[in-house]
Amino acid sequence: MEIHFKVIGVLLILLSVVHVFFPRYFKWDLELKSLSLINRQLMTMHTFFIALAIFLMGLLCLTSSTELIETNLGNKISLGLGIFWSIRLFMQFFGYSTGLWKGKTFETIIHIIFSLFWAYLSIVFLATYFY
Numbered sequence: 001m002e003i004h005f006k007v008i009g010v011l012l013i014l015l016s017v018v019h020v021f022f023p024r025y026f027k028w029d030l031e032l033k034s035l036s037l038i039n040r041q042l043m044t045m046h047t048f049f050i051a052l053a054i055f056l057m058g059l060l061c062l063t064s065s066t067e068l069i070e071t072n073l074g075n076k077i078s079l080g081l082g083i084f085w086s087i088r089l090f091m092q093f094f095g096y097s098t099g100l101w102k103g104k105t106f107e108t109i110i111h112i113i114f115s116l117f118w119a120y121l122s123i124v125f126l127a128t129y130f131y
Contacts, residue, residue, distance in 0.1 A: 004124045005065030011117070012058030019051035057081065068128065075129050082125030089118035 005094075023029070023044070032040045061068065066129050068074035092127035 001069050001128060002065045004104055005061045005068060008121060008124060009058045009060070009062030009065070012054050012061065014058075016051045016055035019054070022047055047086060076127045078101070079129040082122055082129060083120035085118055085125060089115065089122055092118055 028040075028043065032043060035043075064074070068078050092111070101111040
């Protein structure tokens with residue numbers, strides 16, 4: 001199980017770094033121009049803190065996998081992370097419109113990859129707690 005935590009740690013850190021490219025990739029300078037200053041800054045700040053939280057989750061998995069697996073507190077943290085990523089998996093299907101990816105090759109591939117990734121995270125963290 002420890003190898004899964006190491007893999008998850010690396011993948012979460014990579015995911016957090018990808019957030020740096022969101023503003024440019026999604027053309028936020030153009031797309032968010034019509035929003036008020038507070039809403040533009042909320043997008044930026046929330047993206048930063050989401051990336052930071054994901055980075056810290058990854059760092060926790062890399063540096064404390066044994067504790068997450070073998071201690072009561074670690075198991076409770078794993079349960080919390082399992083619930084978090086399970087909700088994220090649910091939102092992958094019910095929080096986004098299928099129009100964003102359906103019939104689009106690249107977007108469909110990304111949708112499938114991230115659905116599998118959220119499922120993997122959910123399974124590993126919940127399995128850690130329940131077994």
